[in-house]
Amino acid sequence: MSKYTIVGNWKMNPMTIDEAKSIAKKTRAVASKLKQTDVIMCPPFVYIPSAVSKKKTAHCSVGAQFVSTHESGAHTGEVSAHMLADAGVTHVIVGHSETRKRGDTNEIVSQRLAQVLAAGLKAIVCVGEDARDDMGGHFEIIREQMKSSLVTVQPSQLNSILIAYEPVWAIGAAQPMSSEQIHETSIFVKKVFADLYGQEAAMKVDVIYGGAVNASNAAEIIRVGKVDGLLPGRESINPPGFAELLRAVDAVQR
């Protein structure tokens, strides 16, 4: 049976290694008791060695928030997918709106994604519109982001991909998108996936939601939004809230 996936995006937080170790330890402790939920915590690069546990923890792994488009070489400041894999990372977020804002086009996202998959890692591919309009223009934006970002992905690699739908206007906001709209959009994401890779692949791909997810709304988004998981930012670095969120999601019948 497939599990829920919760991707905790720490962004550029916390401020010290000690805090990072503490968040990772608490997250791992809660995750180890979950039954049908996998947690991927994604700290900044420098905290990855502190977050990766020597002992394998059930239901918990470490992801990265970013990766180079290159394999190795003269690329000052960059970190490659192979380095991440060697450091114990299992997943990498690509195409997050905050990195798209810094210049990542769909083409660059597709190059990062290709590096992730070539290194044998799994990718969390983020898509989402900046704003909604009454004419449904956001659907075209999502379709185009998916089509162009996934362009190099072979059918054999599809089980290494997770789609994170994140409406940009809900990221960092006070409220998430309504669960009904999340449901509608996740169906659309699956439909685009079916157009690209066929119905069977679309049935298998996990679609998760991100944008203002917290302990009090997580279970409802899973239940009514019918998504396969969540991508919380702020709540993932708040151990009590994140623990509550994880337990609440784990209690929703899969």
Ligand code: PGA
């Ligand atoms: P938020 O961030 O949960 O703080 O809104 C989500 C994200 O950036 O993925």
